[in-house]
Amino acid sequence: MHIRAVLRLLALVIMLFAGCMLVPLGFSLLLDDSALHAYDKAILVTLLAGLVLWVLTRREQRELQTRDGFLLVALVWTTLPGFATLPLLFYLPGLSFTDAYFEAVSGLTASGGTVLSGLDQLPASINLWRGFMIWLGGMGVIVLAVAILPLLGVGGSQLYRAETPGPMKDTKLTPRIAETAKGLWFVYFALTGLCLLAYHWAGMTWLDALMHAFTTMGLGGFSTHNASYAYWNSPKIEMVAIVFMLIAGINFATHFLAWRKLALAPYRRDPEAFLFVLVLGASVAGVALYLYAAGTYPDFWTALRFAAFNVVSIATTTGYSNTDFNAWPIFAPLWMLFLCSFASCSGSTGSGMKMIRAQILFKQSFRELLRIIHPKLHRPVMLSGHAIENTIVFAVLAYVFVYVSCIILATLLLTGSGLDVLTAFSAAVASINNTGPGLGEVGPASTYAVLNDFQTWICSFLMLLGRLELFTLLVVLTPSFWRK
Amino acid sequence: MKIVILGAGQVGASVAESLVSEQNDITVVDIDHSRLRALQDRLDLRTVTGSASHPSVLVEAGIEDADLLIAVTQSDETNLVACKLASQLFNVPRRIARVRATDYLNDEKVLGPDGFEVDLSICPEQVLTDYIVKLVEFPEALQVLDFADGKVSLVAVRAYKGGPLVGHPIKDLRHHIPNVDARVVAIFRRDTAVAPGGDTLVEAGDEVFCLAPADDIRRVMKELRRMDRPVRRVMIAGGGNIGQRLARALAPDYSVRVIDHNKRRCEALAAKLERVLVLNGDATDEELLEQENVAEMDLFVAVTNDDENNIMSSLLAKRMGARRVVALINRRSYVDLVQRAQIDVAISPAQATIGKLLAHVRRGDIVAVHSLRRGAAEALEAVVHGDRESCRVTGRRIEEIELPPGTTIGAVVRGDEVLMAHHDTQILAEDHVIVFVTDKKILPKVERLFQVGARFL
Numbered sequence: 043m044h045i046r047a048v049l050r051l052l053a054l055v056i057m058l059f060a061g062c063m064l065v066p067l068g069f070s071l072l073l074d075d076s077a078l079h080a081y082d083k084a085i086l087v088t089l090l091a092g093l094v095l096w097v098l099t100r101r102e103q104r105e106l107q108t109r110d111g112f113l114l115v116a117l118v119w120t121t122l123p124g125f126a127t128l129p130l131l132f133y134l135p136g137l138s139f140t141d142a143y144f145e146a147v148s149g150l151t152a153s154g155g156t157v158l159s160g161l162d163q164l165p166a167s168i169n170l171w172r173g174f175m176i177w178l179g180g181m182g183v184i185v186l187a188v189a190i191l192p193l194l195g196v197g198g199s200q201l202y203r204a205e206t207p208g209p210m211k212d213t214k215l216t217p218r219i220a221e222t223a224k225g226l227w228f229v230y231f232a233l234t235g236l237c238l239l240a241y242h243w244a245g246m247t248w249l250d251a252l253m254h255a256f257t258t259m260g261l262g263g264f265s266t267h268n269a270s271y272a273y274w275n276s277p278k279i280e281m282v283a284i285v286f287m288l289i290a291g292i293n294f295a296t297h298f299l300a301w302r303k304l305a306l307a308p309y310r311r312d313p314e315a316f317l318f319v320l321v322l323g324a325s326v327a328g329v330a331l332y333l334y335a336a337g338t339y340p341d342f343w344t345a346l347r348f349a350a351f352n353v354v355s356i357a358t359t360t361g362y363s364n365t366d367f368n369a370w371p372i373f374a375p376l377w378m379l380f381l382c383s384f385a386s387c388s389g390s391t392g393s394g395m396k397m398i399r400a401q402i403l404f405k406q407s408f409r410e411l412l413r414i415i416h417p418k419l420h421r422p423v424m425l426s427g428h429a430i431e432n433t434i435v436f437a438v439l440a441y442v443f444v445y446v447s448c449i450i451l452a453t454l455l456l457t458g459s460g461l462d463v464l465t466a467f468s469a470a471v472a473s474i475n476n477t478g479p480g481l482g483e484v485g486p487a488s489t490y491a492v493l494n495d496f497q498t499w500i501c502s503f504l505m506l507l508g509r510l511e512l513f514t515l516l517v518v519l520t521p522s523f524w525r526k
Numbered sequence: 527m528k529i530v531i532l533g534a535g536q537v538g539a540s541v542a543e544s545l546v547s548e549q550n551d552i553t554v555v556d557i558d559h560s561r562l563r564a565l566q567d568r569l570d571l572r573t574v575t576g577s578a579s580h581p582s583v584l585v586e587a588g589i590e591d592a593d594l595l596i597a598v599t600q601s602d603e604t605n606l607v608a609c610k611l612a613s614q615l616f617n618v619p620r621r622i623a624r625v626r627a628t629d630y631l632n633d634e635k636v637l638g639p640d641g642f643e644v645d646l647s648i649c650p651e652q653v654l655t656d657y658i659v660k661l662v663e664f665p666e667a668l669q670v671l672d673f674a675d676g677k678v679s680l681v682a683v684r685a686y687k688g689g690p691l692v693g694h695p696i697k698d699l700r701h702h703i704p705n706v707d708a709r710v711v712a713i714f715r716r717d718t719a720v721a722p723g724g725d726t727l728v729e730a731g732d733e734v735f736c737l738a739p740a741d742d743i744r745r746v747m748k749e750l751r752r753m754d755r756p757v758r759r760v761m762i763a764g765g766g767n768i769g770q771r772l773a774r775a776l777a778p779d780y781s782v783r784v785i786d787h788n789k790r791r792c793e794a795l796a797a798k799l800e801r802v803l804v805l806n807g808d809a810t811d812e813e814l815l816e817q818e819n820v821a822e823m824d825l826f827v828a829v830t831n832d833d834e835n836n837i838m839s840s841l842l843a844k845r846m847g848a849r850r851v852v853a854l855i856n857r858r859s860y861v862d863l864v865q866r867a868q869i870d871v872a873i874s875p876a877q878a879t880i881g882k883l884l885a886h887v888r889r890g891d892i893v894a895v896h897s898l899r900r901g902a903a904e905a906l907e908a909v910v911h912g913d914r915e916s917c918r919v920t921g922r923r924i925e926e927i928e929l930p931p932g933t934t935i936g937a938v939v940r941g942d943e944v945l946m947a948h949h950d951t952q953i954l955a956e957d958h959v960i961v962f963v964t965d966k967k968i969l970p971k972v973e974r975l976f977q978v979g980a981r982f983l
Contacts (some may be wrong), residue, residue: 201564214566217552217570217571218551218571
């Protein structure tokens with residue numbers, strides 16, 4: 043392993059991140075709000091840290107190996123939130139580092155759980171920084187770095203694979219990885235632009251529209267208002283949000299292909315997209331009927347409106363809300379939490395186990411059933427006409443096992459440290475799936491500020507685990523990774 | 527440039543490795559998924575699994591906007607069909623195919639514009655055969671390459687004690703053989719390149735690369751080592767594609783024996799090669815070698831399709847007394863392992879064969895590219911175009927040209943005349959310049975040097 047070479051690249055990414063902070067700085071200048079002093083200090087510290095690290099390691103220009111790639115991605119994702127806390131810490135001196143780190147992790151992993159209250163009173167640029175973090179983290183900082191820094195061919199694709207979600211990452215969109223990364227960012231950027239326009243058209247101010255376009259496309263639920271979407275109480279805005287959340291929940295590689303070919307065929311060939319829309323549609327209808335039948339809402343259309351927005355928001359792991367769904371009969375919010383753990387597609391900005399893993403898992407279980415009936419059966423797991431290799435099936439099984447173990451362990455730790463079961467379980471599920479709000483004390487009407495420091499760190503770690511799809515982070519923590 | 531490579535075998539993989547860079551978008555197609563994955567893990571390129579001649583697979587590989595198709599699958603037919611489709615359906619401007627069967631090559635119409643529309647056909651087996659035949663002609667050389675239609679040769683020789691030039695500076699060469707215009711273009715000492723100046727001493731064990739008119743090679747080699755007696759008896763292990771071609775090429779002038787373990791193959795060979803002794807048996811069988819008098823062989827060539835077999839049989843032959851042994855070795859790590867130890871020349875087929883193909887891909891007007899030292903260095907023949915304004919080479923004396931470090935201009939061929947490069951040799955348009963590059967990484971710079979660039983217009 044070439045630790046110094048890894049650190050050199052880390053230094054470059056940190057400097058790139060310092061550059062990203064120019065965005066809120068620019069807005070702060072433009073809007074002349076009170077947070078200006080927070081950014082110049084933050085940028086200075088970040089840039090200096092990157093520069094010092096780079097000067098110390100600049101001679102180490104080696105090709106990265108697979109292991110180095112994992113280490114770099116893990117380091118980037120644990121250190122960048124540290125730097126991202128700086129504007130928050132400088133602006134809100136009362137904020138503890140633990141809480142600020144949670145907020146930054148929640149931003150960069152596109153989760154959306156917050157510890158801050160009084161969002162409406164925060165300067166616009168601070169809120170924008172929170173949204174911008176979600177936007178950066180949604181598509182991935184490393185992918186951005188691969189696209190715009192010349193991070194070496196092969197090394198780049200190792201990194202890309204360590205960061206992007208999904209079980210199968212062998213197929214590249216373009217021959218060179220930098221082009222793939224550029225293409226993905228371009229589509230992401232363009233869709234965000236569309237989303238911005240749509241929000242403004244639906245009635246948001248430009249600033250709110252921008253902030254929410256960032257968080258919608260990144261599928262992280264930060265809002266500029268404590269009340270989230272209930273602030274506008276506008277079905278039109280909610281419609282826009284639903285459409286763009288669905289778009290962002292589909293594989294961006296598919297969007298990229300569709301855009302390049304100017305055809306809808308790639309969506310048809312995508313093994314996940316159809317099922318994703320189907321599952322969400324059915325859930326929305328089901329939850330709406332259930333709420334109506336349970337008498338939560340007086341008429342079906344109101345029930346449908348609230349069901350549609352909240353189900354899509356939670357299932358795509360965004361985390362907006364337009365009502366306190368915590369108060370709904372418990373089946374509905376539990377079903378939503380269940381959805382968020384698998385509904386989004388691989389390669390989207392959503393998180394959780396991913397639809398494709400759920401499909402493989404389901405088909406594998408079905409195959410085992412068939413094998414009991416026909417012991418000599420030979421049948422591969424098929425996905426949209428292609429046989430899935432057994433190694434991938436096994437990887438998915440291991441993934442799900444680790445995933446469930448993490449949730450159980452985290453729930454135990456959280457209850458052990460004093461939370462009630464529902465809060466603990468929902469916080470664990472919402473964190474590992476990068477959803478944001480949970481149920482009970484961490485429901486949509488309250489914040490994660492109720493957690494103590496220990497619990498906050500657990501949730502931060504879970505969010506990182508979820509964003510990097512467990513193994514990228516866990517592999518760095520195994521002893522054999524470090525053995526020569 | 528967008529390049530589609532069909533076939534991820536040895537040739538396909540080496541071509542991909544040579545071409546992968548910032549400037550090239552490469553997609554490799556193969557039917558074997560695992561081969562592709564290995565390639566994709568190592569290089570920054572895209573892979574597509576599928577049958578290489580199917581239009582749908584070609585489309586998936588992006589053939590529609592490809593600039594170059596390189597069809598190097600195992601099957602001639604697949605390659606030909608792919609070229610034809612690429613030309614007719616997808617308008618790919620340049621198409622290169624690997625064609626083994628000589629039947630296809632006999633009639634120009636087959637590959638021509640009315641046939642399969644192949645711009646360039648390469649046959650790795652033939653290239654290798656030529657390579658080995660050269661080694662038979664010049665048994666002292668490690669490699670002999672021809673430039674400018676055979677007017678100039680580049681020869682790689684290991685210097686041994688006893689050669690008149692060994693222990694002397696390079697400039698003495700001119701005094702030793704006054705009427706031969708030869709030039710030492712590079713010296714590799716213990717695997718690192720030494721820049722050859724007039725005062726550089728040639729040491730025993732150096733690998734010396736020398737450019738000389740083709741007729742004078744022998745006299746140049748004599749300077750560097752004691753000459754062996756010419757080759758008369760050759761034993762070839764492996765009667766496959768290469769073995770057969772080699773035997774046929776050598777049969778008229780040498781006494782040739784071919785060993786193959788497949789009885790049927792032996793019968794077929796024997797029927798085709800009348801003057802050759804075809805032996806059925808195992809090339810690593812000590813008794814067989816003993817019986818066939820391996821100790822009397824001037825040259826033992828192992829060309830089976832199995833690396834380990836080639837290494838073992840040639841080591842065995844060497845120990846049993848064969849004067850010189852040559853082995854075909856695909857794996858690069860093996861080549862480094864065994865060359866210089868017991869095996870006199872280890873040939874890496876992939877590197878030896880892709881030169882012609884690379885020449886076609888390079889920018890600038892490059893006629894020939896030869897990989898040397900298993901791909902670490904290259905020798906290329908470039909045609910100079912333009913004038914003093916549009917090209918950084920044309921019309922200048924060699925000392926005026928800003929050559930990247932590690933590059934030597936060895937010779938200039940003007941019409942039929944061969945001029946060895948001196949600092950004051952002036953280069954004119956349409957000259958063929960032979961350039962030696964000791965580090966492959968600087969190749970793009972060298973190519974740019976010979977390009978008639980827009981920014982100079």
